[in-house]
Amino acid sequence: MRTARPTGSPPADANAAYKSPPRADGAPPGRPAQGRELRAQGRRTLRRLLDAGLRVFARRGYHAARVDDIVRAARTSHGTFYLYFSNKEDLLRALAVDCAHQLTDLAAAVGPIGADAAGRRELRSFLDRFLDTYRRYGPVIRAWMEDQVGDRHVDRLGVRAFTAIGDRLALRMRESSATPPAGEAAAVGALMAMLERFSYGVASGRIDADEPTMLETLTTVVHRGFFGAPAPSIAG
Amino acid sequence: MRTARPTGSPPADANAAYKSPPRADGAPPGRPAQGRELRAQGRRTLRRLLDAGLRVFARRGYHAARVDDIVRAARTSHGTFYLYFSNKEDLLRALAVDCAHQLTDLAAAVGPIGADAAGRRELRSFLDRFLDTYRRYGPVIRAWMEDQVGDRHVDRLGVRAFTAIGDRLALRMRESSATPPAGEAAAVGALMAMLERFSYGVASGRIDADEPTMLETLTTVVHRGFFGAPAPSIAG
Amino acid sequence: MRTARPTGSPPADANAAYKSPPRADGAPPGRPAQGRELRAQGRRTLRRLLDAGLRVFARRGYHAARVDDIVRAARTSHGTFYLYFSNKEDLLRALAVDCAHQLTDLAAAVGPIGADAAGRRELRSFLDRFLDTYRRYGPVIRAWMEDQVGDRHVDRLGVRAFTAIGDRLALRMRESSATPPAGEAAAVGALMAMLERFSYGVASGRIDADEPTMLETLTTVVHRGFFGAPAPSIAG
Amino acid sequence: MRTARPTGSPPADANAAYKSPPRADGAPPGRPAQGRELRAQGRRTLRRLLDAGLRVFARRGYHAARVDDIVRAARTSHGTFYLYFSNKEDLLRALAVDCAHQLTDLAAAVGPIGADAAGRRELRSFLDRFLDTYRRYGPVIRAWMEDQVGDRHVDRLGVRAFTAIGDRLALRMRESSATPPAGEAAAVGALMAMLERFSYGVASGRIDADEPTMLETLTTVVHRGFFGAPAPSIAG
DNA sequence: GATGAATGAGATTTCATTCAT
DNA sequence: TATGAATGAAATCTCATTCAT
Numbered sequence: 001m002r003t004a005r006p007t008g009s010p011p012a013d014a015n016a017a018y019k020s021p022p023r024a025d026g027a028p029p030g031r032p033a034q035g036r037e038l039r040a041q042g043r044r045t046l047r048r049l050l051d052a053g054l055r056v057f058a059r060r061g062y063h064a065a066r067v068d069d070i071v072r073a074a075r076t077s078h079g080t081f082y083l084y085f086s087n088k089e090d091l092l093r094a095l096a097v098d099c100a101h102q103l104t105d106l107a108a109a110v111g112p113i114g115a116d117a118a119g120r121r122e123l124r125s126f127l128d129r130f131l132d133t134y135r136r137y138g139p140v141i142r143a144w145m146e147d148q149v150g151d152r153h154v155d156r157l158g159v160r161a162f163t164a165i166g167d168r169l170a171l172r173m174r175e176s177s178a179t180p181p182a183g184e185a186a187a188v189g190a191l192m193a194m195l196e197r198f199s200y201g202v203a204s205g206r207i208d209a210d211e212p213t214m215l216e217t218l219t220t221v222v223h224r225g226f227f228g229a230p231a232p233s234i235a236g
Numbered sequence: 237m238r239t240a241r242p243t244g245s246p247p248a249d250a251n252a253a254y255k256s257p258p259r260a261d262g263a264p265p266g267r268p269a270q271g272r273e274l275r276a277q278g279r280r281t282l283r284r285l286l287d288a289g290l291r292v293f294a295r296r297g298y299h300a301a302r303v304d305d306i307v308r309a310a311r312t313s314h315g316t317f318y319l320y321f322s323n324k325e326d327l328l329r330a331l332a333v334d335c336a337h338q339l340t341d342l343a344a345a346v347g348p349i350g351a352d353a354a355g356r357r358e359l360r361s362f363l364d365r366f367l368d369t370y371r372r373y374g375p376v377i378r379a380w381m382e383d384q385v386g387d388r389h390v391d392r393l394g395v396r397a398f399t400a401i402g403d404r405l406a407l408r409m410r411e412s413s414a415t416p417p418a419g420e421a422a423a424v425g426a427l428m429a430m431l432e433r434f435s436y437g438v439a440s441g442r443i444d445a446d447e448p449t450m451l452e453t454l455t456t457v458v459h460r461g462f463f464g465a466p467a468p469s470i471a472g
Numbered sequence: 473m474r475t476a477r478p479t480g481s482p483p484a485d486a487n488a489a490y491k492s493p494p495r496a497d498g499a500p501p502g503r504p505a506q507g508r509e510l511r512a513q514g515r516r517t518l519r520r521l522l523d524a525g526l527r528v529f530a531r532r533g534y535h536a537a538r539v540d541d542i543v544r545a546a547r548t549s550h551g552t553f554y555l556y557f558s559n560k561e562d563l564l565r566a567l568a569v570d571c572a573h574q575l576t577d578l579a580a581a582v583g584p585i586g587a588d589a590a591g592r593r594e595l596r597s598f599l600d601r602f603l604d605t606y607r608r609y610g611p612v613i614r615a616w617m618e619d620q621v622g623d624r625h626v627d628r629l630g631v632r633a634f635t636a637i638g639d640r641l642a643l644r645m646r647e648s649s650a651t652p653p654a655g656e657a658a659a660v661g662a663l664m665a666m667l668e669r670f671s672y673g674v675a676s677g678r679i680d681a682d683e684p685t686m687l688e689t690l691t692t693v694v695h696r697g698f699f700g701a702p703a704p705s706i707a708g
Numbered sequence: 709m710r711t712a713r714p715t716g717s718p719p720a721d722a723n724a725a726y727k728s729p730p731r732a733d734g735a736p737p738g739r740p741a742q743g744r745e746l747r748a749q750g751r752r753t754l755r756r757l758l759d760a761g762l763r764v765f766a767r768r769g770y771h772a773a774r775v776d777d778i779v780r781a782a783r784t785s786h787g788t789f790y791l792y793f794s795n796k797e798d799l800l801r802a803l804a805v806d807c808a809h810q811l812t813d814l815a816a817a818v819g820p821i822g823a824d825a826a827g828r829r830e831l832r833s834f835l836d837r838f839l840d841t842y843r844r845y846g847p848v849i850r851a852w853m854e855d856q857v858g859d860r861h862v863d864r865l866g867v868r869a870f871t872a873i874g875d876r877l878a879l880r881m882r883e884s885s886a887t888p889p890a891g892e893a894a895a896v897g898a899l900m901a902m903l904e905r906f907s908y909g910v911a912s913g914r915i916d917a918d919e920p921t922m923l924e925t926l927t928t929v930v931h932r933g934f935f936g937a938p939a940p941s942i943a944g
Numbered sequence: 945g946a947t948g949a950a951t952g953a954g955a956t957t958t959c960a961t962t963c964a965t
Numbered sequence: 966t967a968t969g970a971a972t973g974a975a976a977t978c979t980c981a982t983t984c985a986t
Contacts (some may be wrong), residue, residue: 042945061384063299067981068293077947082982115467145433145439146382178468185455189443190457197381198426204383206491210425217419221426225461231351232414232464234312255914256619256627277965277970303956318957383492391492454973513949513986531857535771538976549951556980587939588841616879617905618854619769650940655925661915662929666902669853676855677899687889693898697933700940703823750966775960785968790961 011106046084048074054093057139059181059204062092063148072222092143093154099137103161107135113172115228123227124219127195131215134199145196168215169226250461284310289352293375294439296326299384325387328379331394335373339397342369346401349408351464357461360455361430367451370435381432405462414464427462435446482537511527518556520546525563529611530675533563535620561623564615568629571609582637585644590673595699596691599667603687606671617668638664639700650700663698718941732918754792756782765847766911770800788843797859800851804865807845811869814841818873821880823936832927835903840924842907853904874900877934886936899934 034193038046052074056065067088071081085091110126113119134141143149144158168189173179179187198218201207207214274282288310292301303324307317321327346362349355370377379385380394402424409415414425434454437443443450459465510518524546528537539560543553556561582598585591604663606613615621616630638660645651651659675677679686695701746754760782761923764773775796818834821827842849850940851857852866874896881887887895906926909915915922931937 039945045945061299061382064384078949078982079947079984080945083945089980140367142382148300179453179456183445183449183456186443186445187455187457188449188453189437189445190430190434193437193443194426194430196430197433201425202428207422207424207429208491209419209422213419214422214986217415217422217427220415220419221423221461224467225457228467231460231466234457247974255916256631275969281970302954304954314957315959315972315974316970318959319970323956395492481717499768509948511948517949531773535769539978540976546759550978551951551980552949554980555949559977570798585837614854618850620772639786644899651925651928655917655921655928658915658917658922658925659929661917662902662906662926664913665905665909666898669901669905670898673897679894679901681891681897686894689887689894690898692887692891693895693933702939703932703936747966753966786961786970787963787968788966788967795960910952 013181027191035199045074045076045080048076048085049081049091050095053095054136054139057092057143057175061137061146062143064231071132087156089149092140092149093157094153095137095140096144096154096157098146099133100157100161102133103135103149104164106130107161107164107168110168110172112175113223114228115178115223119176119227120219120223120229123223125217126216127218127222131197131199131202134196138200138203141196142200162192176227178226187226191222192224238337269372281310281312281316284312285290285317285320285327286331286400290372290375293328293331297384298324298375298379325385325390328376328385329387329390329393330377331373331376332380332390335369335376336393338373339368340400342366343400343404344398346404346408348411349459349463350401351412351414351459351466355412355463356455356465359449363454364451366431367438371439374436374439377432378436388416394455400427408463412463414462423462427458430458438472489679517546517548517552518687519554520523520548521556521563522567525567526608529564529567529615532609534560534615535622548618549643558656561626562619564621565623565626565629567609567612568616568626568635569606572629572633574605575608575631576636578602579636579640581634582640584647585695585699587695587702591648592691592695592701593693594686598691598695599689602667603671603674606668607675610675613668614672634664645698648699650698656689659698663694713918730782753784755801756784757789757792758803761803762844762847765800765803769854770847770851771843781902797857797862800848800857801859801862801865803845803848804852804862807848808843808865808869814838814874815869815872815876815885818876818880820883821931821935823884823886823931823938827884827935828927828937829930831931832923835930836923838903839907839910841854842904843911844941846908846911849904850908868902881934884935886934895934899930902930 049070052070053065056069056073057066060069065088067078067081070088070091071078074081075233080093085094104128106129108130113123113126128187140157143164144155149155149158169191170184173182173184173187179202202214209217220229224231239404266278285306288306289301292305292309294405295301296305301324306324307314310317321330340361340364346364347358349359352365373433377394380391380398385391385394406420407425409419409420409461432445438450445453448462457467521542523538524542528541528545531537532541537560539550539553542560542563543550546553557566576612578598578601581601583594585595587596613630616627616634621627621630640661642656642660645656645659646653674686682690692701696703735929737917757778760778761773764777764781767773768777773796775789778796778799779786789799793802803807814837817837817920819830821831821834849866852863852870857866877899878896879893881892881895882889906915910922917925928937932939
């Protein structure tokens with residue numbers, strides 16, 4: 001159940017937090033891999049390449065990853081790569097589409113997050129799933145967040161996915177009445193920033209704590225910071 | 237009179253005749269600003285290059301930045317660049333040293349952050365200064381956080397600087413008793429993650445909100461999430 | 473209920489949050505012919521490059537030779553060169569391996585060189601073969617002798633090959649009892665010096681005499697100087 | 709006392725052994741340093757540069773030596789270097805002139821070298837002085853012998869100096885009647901080759917033996933090989 | 945479908961030489 | 966005289982992409 005919003009600032013602006021940075025270019029899109037009907041072998045190769053891409057992007061970052069690395073990781077050849085993708089960015093695009101789906105689904109599934117224990121559970125579940133998604137698609141999300149994407153189309157996918165999540169969280173925050181509406185965009189920005197980079201820290205091994213503790217802590221902090229959960233008793 | 241020697245194994249130093257000559261190479265090519273005492277003109281050029289580096293890194297990101305871009309931005313020549321730095325990484329190192337200083341100083345200046353209004357002021361002041369530092373040294377901090385740094389030395393500078401801040405904030409959090417000690421590492425990680433990425437969002441224009449609102453919101457969120465500031469009354 | 477902790481020294485792993493991520497880089501760029509299984513075409517190109525290298529090194533000398541020259545001589549592209557060798561030195565290394573083999577074989581084949589006519593024949597045959605080897609691998613031998621090699625591994629190959637020949641000749645000299653043992657190292661040094669530089673002179677066209685005369689003369693001089701062959705009768 | 713030459717082959721060809729290799733270029737000569745009258749300070753700087761050149765050329769070889777190395781070794785600046793020499797080759801030229809003088813003087817001083825003890829003494833004395841000259845001017849001689857000189861003028865200086873010595877030694881060999889006239893050019897070539905490279909070996913530390921032994925051995929070998937000194941008695 | 949080989953545009957780096965003070 | 970600073974031509978090296986089999 002959603003309570004009426006006290007003030008009237010337009011929620012349409014909430015996603016301003018995830019807009020792409022001012023850019024000025026325009027890369028041409030790719031060519032192959034589109035209309036091709038793949039047989040079993042082809043599908044296997046495609047999968048190998050996608051997985052390899054994810055692994056190599058994770059290790060080196062999208063920009064620094066060389067097609068050669070990917071091809072080697074997939075145990076195939078340069079020629080084959082360009083049979084499936086028109087270029088490196090095209091591979092990123094394919095991964096980005098998957099990732100965007102996941103994130104959009106995730107967004108849609110976020111239920112109300114009240115200041116109480118039930119809200120906490122909902123939040124925790126969301127964070128857990130976000131972390132899982134990051135563990136797989138981290139490199140793509142990083143590419144979006146670190147602004148490594150040249151292609152407009154790919155970039156837009158990211159903006160849209162993050163807007164979906166951001167809008168949803170904004171809605172939940174609004175319901176919890178914890179943040180003044182004026183700061184909504186900033187709050188959403190801060191929350192998404194923490195989510196993304198914290199996940200990166202965890203996925204990359206920079207932040208190492210045992211999984212449950214880490215998740216508990218994150219949940220607590222977010223719950224208190226953004227959703228009005230009460231601070232520990234002063235005696236605490 | 238010489239007696240004939242049996243044709244046995246060759247004397248150990250017969251081959252002394254063909255040993256490689258003793259090398260005495262000296263410094264390998266690439267001798268940057270270190271030993272050189274700079275005069276006014278040199279200092280000016282050095283500064284131009286450092287500033288240009290910061291600007292170009294900010295615009296393109298460290299990895300994608302070309303020495304050529306930097307040189308053009310500094311209105312000097314390729315040759316000149318290599319007179320002051322042995323390569324792009326060396327320039328980053330120079331900037332990193334400065335940045336590390338700033339951050340370390342910043343860390344030292346963080347006073348106690350209680351859950352009350354005084355604590356909030358202290359926190360806000362810290363965040364404000366952090367944002368300022370980020371506005372200048374963002375590219376360096378990004379390079380650290382996005383793990384774009386190959387050089388061990390530079391990397392370590394970053395780790396140290398962030399450890400300094402993180403430790404200090406951990407101390408302040410402990411004083412405020414808001415987070416359970418078990419989750420301290422994770423909490424610090426989350427806080428730093430948010431700080432860095434939020435600052436990036438602001439500095440890059442991804443997050444746009446007017447400065448005061450943005451700062452207020454960030455302060456509120458952090459104060460509540462990490463330092464035990466009370467949630468707004470349910471009446472909101 | 474949590475008791476307040478005194479604000480003491482920070483726990484040892486608070487900074488665990490900021491450690492650099494574990495790197496797993498793999499092979500640095502520059503992966504030449506080693507691991508690659510070459511097919512017919514590849515082997516042909518490799519051969520073309522090796523031959524071109526030998527030719528260009530011969531013409532210009534190792535140090536002054538440009539990769540560009542070699543590539544042009546092999547009628548291929550820059551990129552292709554670096555597909556087979558990681559740099560000029562790597563090409564030299566490949567040639568050096570071949571050359572070292574030749575020289576070692578040559579060394580092993582040197583039979584006893586007495587002061588008599590049979591010894592002279594043996595010596596002449598050795599010199600002839602050495603000259604032949606020099607005609608092909610001269611540039612490599614020069615690079616060794618003129619100390620143009622930076623790479624330790626390549627250098628060692630040369631030292632070893634020359635030691636092999638030097639030791640063998642030392643043995644033959646000892647058998648002939650023509651030189652006092654104390655001077656053996658110096659004698660071997662002198663002989664190798666003459667061999668190498670004379671061959672260079674011949675191969676480069678600096679010394680021009682018809683082949684048989686030249687070989688006869690060299691044989692005579694070495695036979696008398698190092699292996700006890702009698703001087704011409706005073707009537708000469 | 710010189711005996712009449714038995715056969716009639718033209719001595720004019722003897723120097724064919726030291727001709728420059730077939731070349732096809734034409735470098736422009738230098739500019740400054742010619743007409744300048746130097747005061748005490750200038751003379752000192754000039755000397756420092758010449759000495760530094762010799763040292764650096766010795767360490768790195770002429771080709772690989774950078775003006776920067778020389779300038780640093782001379783504790784002066786780039787600007788100053790070009791005040792005294794029009795370019796690197798010009799410095800080599802200056803050194804070459806000195807060296808050529810030394811060698812020409814040395815050549816003129818070579819007395820008759822018979823097969824007897826007196827001849828041996830003369831030979832030894834010559835070799836000793838040659839080695840001394842090499843110790844100082846080795847880099848220049850190397851540059852000549854290793855064909856590193858681009859400038860025609862400098863090259864010619866070397867050819868002339870070596871021809872002087874070669875011709876003189878040819879004359880002494882002819883007197884000793886040890887080598888058949890047909891092989892004279894080759895013999896001279898071989899002798900000069902050995903001299904030069906052996907000296908390089910000694911000066912560079914490749915050949916290390918104590919000075920007297922080394923000199924004795926070299927003398928013996930040359931005396932026997934080129935000047936008809938008798939081999940050791942067969943009983944030897 | 946798949947592959948090894950080849951390419952060349954573009955980035956980095958070096959260094960002899962010139963310039964301004 | 967002397968110098969630090971600057972330059973740019975030339976060399977090295979990388980890597981996404983295309984080609985031929």
